[in-house]
Amino acid sequence: MATLEKIRSKAGLVIVVIGVGMAAFLLGDLMNSGGSMFRSSQMEIAEINGTTVSLPEYQAYLTELEDYYKLNSRSAGMDENTSYELRETAWNQLVQDVIMNEKYDELGIEVTSDEIFEMATGKNVHPQIRQMFTNPQTGIFDKQQVINFLSQKNNDSNARFYWMFLEKQIKKERLMKKYSELLNKGMFITTAEAQAEAEAKKAVVDFDFVVKRYRSISDSTIVISESEIKDYYNKNIENYKQDATREVEYVSFEVKPSAEDKEATLDWITKSRAEFANPDTDPIQYVKMNSETEYADRNWKKEQLSIQLQDFVSGAKVGEVYGPYLEGETYKLTRLVDIKEMPDSVKARHILLKDPAVADSLFNLVKGGANFADIARSNSQDPGSAINGGDLGWFNEGTMVKEFNDACFNGKKGDIVKVQTQFGIHIINIQDKGTPVTKYNIATLDRQITYSSKTNQQVYAQAAKFASQNKTYDQFNESIQSENLIKRYGRNIRQADRKVSNLENSREMVRWAFKADLKDMSEIFEFGDEYVIAYLTGINEEGYQSLASVKSAIERQLRNEKKAEQLIAEINNNKKGNDLNALASAINEEVQSANDITFASYQVPGAGVEPALVALATTAKQGEVSAPVAGNNGVFVVKVTNVTMDETDVEAAKAQMKQNNAYKVYQAYQTIKDKANIVDERIKFY
Structure with missing residues (x-):
């Protein structure tokens, strides 16, 4: 039976969007029919062609997408960008469901359970299901795997959810395909039309x-x-149609490290020097435990280092420490860990395998004198190099992943070695090595200059004072001028915008702007390293621009x-x-x-x-x-x-016109959507 893990690894997130040429709008039918899912509610979030959508109903769409994302990514959390993208996808799916289901009902278009089953186990299996249940060894679709999975999926809640999600996507794609075919029949392209098109373009x-x-x-x-x-x-x-927009003016109080903060950072790095330079201290472990930047286990040529470090390594002995020194906004200490004579580049070839038993067998063959290139062509799972007998050419140190890199640069010319990386098991033949050069391994302890809580509180106090003394828009403008502050602007802000101007994570200001009245002052917002106070200076409601x-x-x-x-x-x-x-x-x-x-x-x-x-x-x-x-x-x-x-092929012109017709199907959906009466009030909640 194909396990959920196998399915997940093959399918990935591609199931969210299925269908060639329709990716922009072939999204899933995440609500089963069987009575209207849209019921009146006090928590209305939208109205689509007279159909009221409540917050829980929208949340049902969103939760299913979030659960699907977590299942695929094996992650319990999501960053802000992912959350936003899922919210937008859920909204687009909801809108499509409402407006397109109206069309399907009007035209009598439906997909039966028999059709779904046929796409899963019949003669014309859906490409996504074919991909998921294809035997990786034989490359042949295994229908029995599907049947076994369907018979046992109810014993696994994740597998059941996964399949139901896929089934809804396939159903929605099939509905849209039927609708597209219906439209295409009305856009038949004759040979004469293709001929005229070819003549016009040649x-x-x-x-x-x-x-x-x-x-x-x-x-x-x-x-x-x-x-x-x-x-x-x-x-x-x-x-002259326009979306609802808002205009704001705001002042920003940026939190920057003070001279005291800079001195504190320098004091920390200076006090760390004695312990970092102690011969009994393992510099690599010390950096891993205390530095803000990870230790880079690489050997560098002198010219690859900064100017300051070039002078240091030229005359230093292993164990010596340089610094403290300042690079940008970071104080650093650097200790020389090792000096080596190493080639700058290596020429190698490899055979990549996933199965340890197969790797052991082939390793013994090539060690025994078998033709490396022939075995690589026949067995390597790195298609890019397999076709060339595994040849990777010349590469510099640091180009490959660490395990592969170390095996090549620390080995001898002619060696055949075996090493495992995140990509699998590599059988490597070191074919040649460049002329040795002096290289340096260094460990750098660093600490970025950042503002302290004291500095943060001081800047917040400035912002709070400004807000308390400027309760009107006129006072706001007068204080900006008298205090030599810079007034900034947020123009044409739309409800769906995620931020205002370049303010970091400023969605909250967008929500405030659409709730506030003209000339209202905002609360003190905290966006990244800035405290922001804004006034709402313009309101443009949805409709038509004024004359x-x-x-x-x-x-x-x-x-x-x-x-x-x-x-x-x-x-x-x-x-x-x-x-x-x-x-x-x-x-x-x-x-x-x-x-x-x-x-x-x-x-x-x-x-x-x-x-x-x-x-x-x-x-x-x-x-x-x-x-x-x-x-x-x-x-x-x-x-x-x-x-x-130019001799333009008539058939090629016809194919291009058909492709244009496919785009016209997408345009048809967009036209339906544009004509729909859609009221989006998600800003109340998100």
């Missing part, structure tokens, strides 16, 4: 062009009325449109025959050139990012001066000088 053009930029017309000559701005705003209102906030952008757009009309008229009036140079001279511009431009080109040298110019150049007739076209920064006229036709 032109590679060289062309000359002239641009008359909008800045050539003074803004003051273009009049934009208030009614024009308002009409544009109303017609394009959907372009006033986007007026200048609309005015600029309308102004450019009017300039484009004038420039197009000017170009048409000066355009005579097929002479681009004459046109350029008439409008006081120069002819520029661009080469090797295709329909997929992102930008044009000399013009910048101008999709309209790319489209014009790749569709214009060769040898003819085109009609003027308005772009992002000006009006363009082109004359194509050369066209090279």
